[in-house]
Amino acid sequence: MLKRIVTTLAFALVGALLVPSTALAAKKPTGLTYTTTAIITSTEPFTELPATVANLHYAQDQFGAICAVYDVTVHGSFQYWTGAYFTTMTQQSVPQRSETCFSPELTRAILAEALDCAAGTFRLERFTNSASVTFVGSDGSTLFDTVGLLQPVLTATTDAQRAAICDLAASLNRLSDKKLLSELNKLLALFSAT
Numbered sequence: 001m002l003k004r005i006v007t008t009l010a011f012a013l014v015g016a017l018l019v020p021s022t023a024l025a026a027k028k029p030t031g032l033t034y035t036t037t038a039i040i041t042s043t044e045p046f047t048e049l050p051a052t053v054a055n056l057h058y059a060q061d062q063f064g065a066i067c068a069v070y071d072v073t074v075h076g077s078f079q080y081w082t083g084a085y086f087t088t089m090t091q092q093s094v095p096q097r098s099e100t101c102f103s104p105e106l107t108r109a110i111l112a113e114a115l116d117c118a119a120g121t122f123r124l125e126r127f128t129n130s131a132s133v134t135f136v137g138s139d140g141s142t143l144f145d146t147v148g149l150l151q152p153v154l155t156a157t158t159d160a161q162r163a164a165i166c167d168l169a170a171s172l173n174r175l176s177d178k179k180l181l182s183e184l185n186k187l188l189a190l191f192s193a194t
Contacts, residue, residue, distance in 0.1 A: 038133075
């Protein structure tokens with residue numbers, strides 16, 4: 001009998017511990033995914049390759065900064081001069097996480113310029129303009145590089161998208177940091193759905 005009670009309590013405790021983690025997992029933002037061009041600046045002339053930015057969302061780091069967080073995949077390969085010979089470089093591993101962080105105050109200042117209610121646009125250039133990427137050569141060498149990324153301009157095609165852009169632009173300085181993150185992620189989710 002005592003064994004049955006202890007077992008029941010153990011299952012209840014495990015269930016109670018799993019509920020909060022399940023609730024947190026449900027709150028994970030839906031990230032925006034788009035294709036773009038990666039500019040490899042370590043080659044002369046610069047090399048352009050197709051790239052995918054995936055799961056773009058906003059989060060706050062342990063220092064309180066607001067970060068645009070995203071995964072980057074650079075497709076294809078390029079020839080890199082080592083100083084003695086050319087080697088073929090490809091991204092390893094795929095994808096790679098990147099983030100761009102600003103203080104909450106600077107984030108609001110950037111957003112004030114990036115959100116255009118009249119045009120119904122959200123320019124992402126300050127948040128997703130580059131990424132640190134590791135490439136591996138056919139000779140086994142490693143190249144740690146910062147690649148430039150052409151940034152999209154999100155243009156509202158629905159009333160909900162336009163309203164979200166206008167509402168966020170109008171309320172930037174009234175929102176708490178946590179609410180700002182929530183509203184940014186809701187805006188990205190609206191564009192992810194189309």
